[in-house]
Amino acid sequence: MSSEEARSSVCVEDHVMTEKKRREKLNQQFVELLGLIPGLKKIDKASLIGDAINYIRELEEKLKTLEDKKRASSNSVKSWNSRPSPNENLTENSSSKSLPEIEVKMVGKNVLVKLHCLAGKGVLAKMLAEIEELHLVLRGVSSMPFTSSSLCVTVTAQFEEGYYMTVNELLKRLSTAFIYFLYED
Amino acid sequence: MSSEEARSSVCVEDHVMTEKKRREKLNQQFVELLGLIPGLKKIDKASLIGDAINYIRELEEKLKTLEDKKRASSNSVKSWNSRPSPNENLTENSSSKSLPEIEVKMVGKNVLVKLHCLAGKGVLAKMLAEIEELHLVLRGVSSMPFTSSSLCVTVTAQFEEGYYMTVNELLKRLSTAFIYFLYED
């Protein structure tokens, strides 16, 4: 008897409490997980984990799909500045500044944007998208190859009703947007 | 003694086996989940579920971010066909077909695409992106307003090295891509 009671320095009840604690924690995790999984039917612990597994796989797949789409339409843009050497055949008599060069003019709500940048798949589409996100309505777009690797783009646009911006602000926003391209995952 | 043994029709051992089965199933789910969660340190059951929870939250957040981005650059395209009434002032002497009208010409690797479509924010950018996804390298782009609500776009391009397509195939792909715009979530 006495040997059984004193079998361990801290007696059996301690063990029971510890185990109780462990179960509580685990169950707490279970209910937390329960709140995360949408549209589950059985609330079995097993089924719950099963649904969690399926949900994770589902999310991962969706994410992969979206990322691939994104990548397919913006990956090439990375090559835009991937050759940061300004020693192209365009620094001869141009202002010798590195690309892209951005020029903005405004008359009332009318905007003229001139862009000179390294050509690359997706660059033009991305530019237009970014311009339109600044609440500009495209009027005319002209794009022509300049050197073998650079592009001259001219865009005319108008501010949407109720939107306006100063020239400097617009220039800053455009530059920011283009930089955003380059570092986009 | 005998009453204890015959307490249930199929004796206690059945229950034991069932419970064993249940545990096995649950543990099986645990290990399956274990393989899905990246970079976990402790392999506690509790910690495992905890990490699973965090991972799910992480995935959901990433997905939301990506979807919002996507939405921001493609939402406006929905307005493209949101006025499906062909009774615009352009059905007068045009071929009276509903927009968009797509015309494709090819000479060797050189491609000419003419598009007549309802104007809308994001339309042009999306078009160019889709064209480029067909392994076409943009050469020249010209876009001008036609009626107050429609747009004439002319695109010259070249197939990337190693890529080719028949005129009909190209036309089909482009049409498909544009339809894809309209029904994109």
Add this chain to the structure above:
DNA sequence: GATCACACGTGAACC
């Protein structure tokens, strides 16, 4: 030897 996490058998609750 103390702590931690686990699997087990068992009684009970809930259709």
Add this chain to the structure above:
DNA sequence: TGGTTCACGTGTGAT
């Protein structure tokens, strides 16, 4: 009343 799921206390192995 059977089938299914859960919580509990306990024994045990690993660190």
